[in-house]
Amino acid sequence: MAQIELDGINRIFQLGDSQVHALRDVSLRIEAGEYVAVMGPSGSGKSTLLNLLGLLDRPNAGHYRLEGRDVTTLSADEQAAVRSARIGFVFQSFHLVPRLTAAENVALPLMLAGIPPQERTSRVTQALKDFGLEPRAHHRPEELSGGQRQRVAIARATIMRPALLLADEPTGNLDRATGQEVTALLEDLNAAGMTLIVVTHDPSMGERARRRVLMEDGAIQHDLRRDAAPS
Amino acid sequence: MSPADTLRFATRAALGYPLRTALMVLAMSIGVAAVVMLTALGDGARRYVVDEFSALGANLLIVLPGRTETGGVNPGSFVSSTPRDLTNDDAAALLRLPLVLRVAPLAVGNSEISVGGRLREVMVVGTSADYLDIRGFGVASGQFLPREDFGRASAVAVIGETIRAELFGNQNAIGRMIRLGDHRLRVIGTMGPAGRGLGMNSDELVLVPVATAQAMFNTNALFRIMVETRGREALAPAQRQLEALLKARRDGEFDFTVITQDAVLGTFDRILGALTLGVAGIAAISLAVAGILVMNVMLVAVTQRTGEIGLLKALGASGRAIRLAFLTEAGLLSLAGALAGFALGHAGAWAIRLAFPALPAWPPDWAVAAAVGTALGTGLLFGVMPARRAAALDPVQALMKR
Numbered sequence: 001m002a003q004i005e006l007d008g009i010n011r012i013f014q015l016g017d018s019q020v021h022a023l024r025d026v027s028l029r030i031e032a033g034e035y036v037a038v039m040g041p042s043g044s045g046k047s048t049l050l051n052l053l054g055l056l057d058r059p060n061a062g063h064y065r066l067e068g069r070d071v072t073t074l075s076a077d078e079q080a081a082v083r084s085a086r087i088g089f090v091f092q093s094f095h096l097v098p099r100l101t102a103a104e105n106v107a108l109p110l111m112l113a114g115i116p117p118q119e120r121t122s123r124v125t126q127a128l129k130d131f132g133l134e135p136r137a138h139h140r141p142e143e144l145s146g147g148q149r150q151r152v153a154i155a156r157a158t159i160m161r162p163a164l165l166l167a168d169e170p171t172g173n174l175d176r177a178t179g180q181e182v183t184a185l186l187e188d189l190n191a192a193g194m195t196l197i198v199v200t201h202d203p204s205m206g207e208r209a210r211r212r213v214l215m216e217d218g219a220i221q222h223d224l225r226r227d228a229a230p231s
Numbered sequence: 232m233s234p235a236d237t238l239r240f241a242t243r244a245a246l247g248y249p250l251r252t253a254l255m256v257l258a259m260s261i262g263v264a265a266v267v268m269l270t271a272l273g274d275g276a277r278r279y280v281v282d283e284f285s286a287l288g289a290n291l292l293i294v295l296p297g298r299t300e301t302g303g304v305n306p307g308s309f310v311s312s313t314p315r316d317l318t319n320d321d322a323a324a325l326l327r328l329p330l331v332l333r334v335a336p337l338a339v340g341n342s343e344i345s346v347g348g349r350l351r352e353v354m355v356v357g358t359s360a361d362y363l364d365i366r367g368f369g370v371a372s373g374q375f376l377p378r379e380d381f382g383r384a385s386a387v388a389v390i391g392e393t394i395r396a397e398l399f400g401n402q403n404a405i406g407r408m409i410r411l412g413d414h415r416l417r418v419i420g421t422m423g424p425a426g427r428g429l430g431m432n433s434d435e436l437v438l439v440p441v442a443t444a445q446a447m448f449n450t451n452a453l454f455r456i457m458v459e460t461r462g463r464e465a466l467a468p469a470q471r472q473l474e475a476l477l478k479a480r481r482d483g484e485f486d487f488t489v490i491t492q493d494a495v496l497g498t499f500d501r502i503l504g505a506l507t508l509g510v511a512g513i514a515a516i517s518l519a520v521a522g523i524l525v526m527n528v529m530l531v532a533v534t535q536r537t538g539e540i541g542l543l544k545a546l547g548a549s550g551r552a553i554r555l556a557f558l559t560e561a562g563l564l565s566l567a568g569a570l571a572g573f574a575l576g577h578a579g580a581w582a583i584r585l586a587f588p589a590l591p592a593w594p595p596d597w598a599v600a601a602a603v604g605t606a607l608g609t610g611l612l613f614g615v616m617p618a619r620r621a622a623a624l625d626p627v628q629a630l631m632k633r
Contacts, residue, residue, distance in 0.1 A: 056545060056626040077549045084547020095542045095630065099247035109546045111236045156546070 001068050003163065003195055004030040004053065009062035011048050011218075022048040023059070024218045030197070032163065035190045037209035038199045045218040046199045047168060053197060054087050054166045055079040067163070084113050088157030088194075090186070092169035094149045096141040096156075102148075103128060103137040106155045113160065127155045131185070147178035154185055158194070165189060167198045171205060183208065232552040241559035245567075248532070252564060255528050259568020259606055260575050262517040266602035267576025267594045269514045272583060273507030275592030280503060282591075284496050290332075290463055291365065291492040292470055294325075294456040294477070298486050314486035316452035319381040319441060322359075324476060325458055330469035333361035333459040336381055338444040338452070342412040344437060346398045353394060353437045355411060357444020365459050368433055373405040373420030376440055384442035388416040392424040393434040411437060412447050466491060511598050515605055521568065522609025529561050529617035533624075540621050541629025550622035557618035558611065565610020569603040576602070 011023040022045045030036055038046045051057040052064065055071060064072045071082060096105045103124050110120045128134050131151045141149055150170060157165060167186060171179030183205055190196040198209065206212055214222040232240075245252045297314040322336035338357035343350060356362075360378040363370065375389055388409060395404050404418050422433050445451060460469040470489055478485055533540070543553060576594060583592040 112548045
């Protein structure tokens with residue numbers, strides 16, 4: 001059983017009178033611990049695919065089984081519980097809450113999951129240490145550099161130790177050097193066993209992934225695997 | 232999300248937009264302060280009036296001739312004969328009751344008073360020596376009416392302050408003769424200024440012995456009998472004794488009315504209480520306006536923080552958690568507004584008391600509780616809609632907004 005099983009997924013958006021077929025009959029299997037780059041031009045449906053994988057969106061047709069469980073039929077709150085426990089998100093624009101400090105931003109998922117404050121503090125401290133953010137713990141996002149912000153966002157995405165990490169253009173708002181830093185960070189997490197799915201425009205980042213899914217017009221055009229990771 | 236976390240999160244959110252929060256709290260506090268201050272004013276007026284009336288003498292029974300039926304015309308109004316008059320003998324009999332301390336018969340009429348060439352219309356009150364103590368009046372100079380039999384028509388008068396000033400000016404009034412209607416009376420005293428109550432101003436009265444007034448107006452009837460009992464507890468038993476006595480004296484006919492000072496007081500109390508309530512209701516409209524403002528502010532907050540709501544959803548927040556967070560924020564804004572308004576209102580009431588020391592302008596407890604409660608209630612009520620809207624946001628759409 002694969003970690004992610006998509007069968008005949010269709011997603012249609014209604015824009016005024018016209019229908020936009022964002023995903024057409026997408027079927028995909030992703031094993032636990034894989035490193036997948038989803039690539040393709042704008043409007044090819046890769047972001048829609050990522051939203052569906054992250055249970056932020058529902059397909060119009062088809063089935064999505066996450067760890068053997070059909071998650072398309074779950075209620076909104078049940079899906080929220082799955083997101084909380086199993087899925088981490090990293091966004092292009094970081095999406096940090098501006099009035100909260102770095103530590104508080106990292107603690108958000110723990111707070112939402114109802115984890116007691118003492119345990120929260122120790123886990124956040126550990127995470128900030130792991131991501132080299134300790135001296136910036138009590139700074140607000142506006143006082144952090146782009147790379148630091150994305151590191152905070154990644155710390156937040158992984159604080160619940162999810163099985164699946166979804167990243168939407170994680171380096172899109174960063175310069176090349178910090179982008180590489182962030183990529184390396186994500187790859188380290190993948191190496192530790194987390195499934196990593198990255199949507200990206202950046203061919204060099206795509207090159208690094210062991211599996212590349214190329215999308216066009218809402219359908220998967222190529223699904224390329226490379227057996228060995230670059231050393 | 233635990234309640235403590237929800238509270239902390241909502242507090243941080245409210246403090247994250249200080250200007251918005253301050254304006255919101257200000258609006259809500261003005262509403263609450265308006266209720267607190269206006270009810271303080273209304274209730275102060277009520278207490279002021281009640282106190283003034285109590286000062287007249289709380290142990291007072293007033294006997295009126297005839298049976299007044301409050302409640303309009305009833306069949307009895309047409310068949311019953313003219314009531315028997317109250318007489319000086321009735322008043323004298325009442326004085327013999329053990330629970331009665333003082334009795335003042337009253338015979339009232341209008342007449343002309345003249346001294347030298349000066350002439351004016353005055354209200355003449357025929358009464359007895361006890362009237363001074365019953366009404367709590369003071370004599371400025373000379374003496375009050377002599378203590379004598381109610382039937383004795385001494386040719387003396389006590390005049391009010393205004394009358395004295397108009398007729399005698401700077402001259403001494405005591406011992407001077409005045410003409411009151413057809414009677415010549417000697418002035419034996421003048422009243423102190425500013426005694427008032429029950430529609431009579433003692434400044435403009437001429438007080439004469441009751442029999443003198445009756446002779447002047449050619450009648451045996453009394454307008455009223457004022458009875459002061461021995462203490463407040465004696466009021467009810469004295470009223471029963473008095474009624475039994477008067478009934479016996481008029482062949483078992485109950486053709487008179489006894490009203491107590493309490494009844495008069497109670498009426499004023501109710502009227503002014505209703506007025507206070509009305510004023511509080513008008514002020515409460517501002518609270519409803521503030522409630523709508525809370526809704527407005529929270530709707531803006533939801534729009535402003537759409538991205539944040541999307542993020543919270545992506546991080547696994549349930550709709551309930553988001554609803555609660557926004558509802559808590561609305562509640563906190565209202566609570567802060569209510570508390571600020573409570574303080575502001577009390578400060579205002581204090582300022583009123585400072586400006587008008589005679590007015591006991593303390594806001595009644597019920598008004599304060601109602602104002603703070605309404606503020607919280609409307610805040611939460613109007614917070615529900617924005618909170619639901621936040622919880623219902625589509626996460627993908629919300630995340631796209633920044």
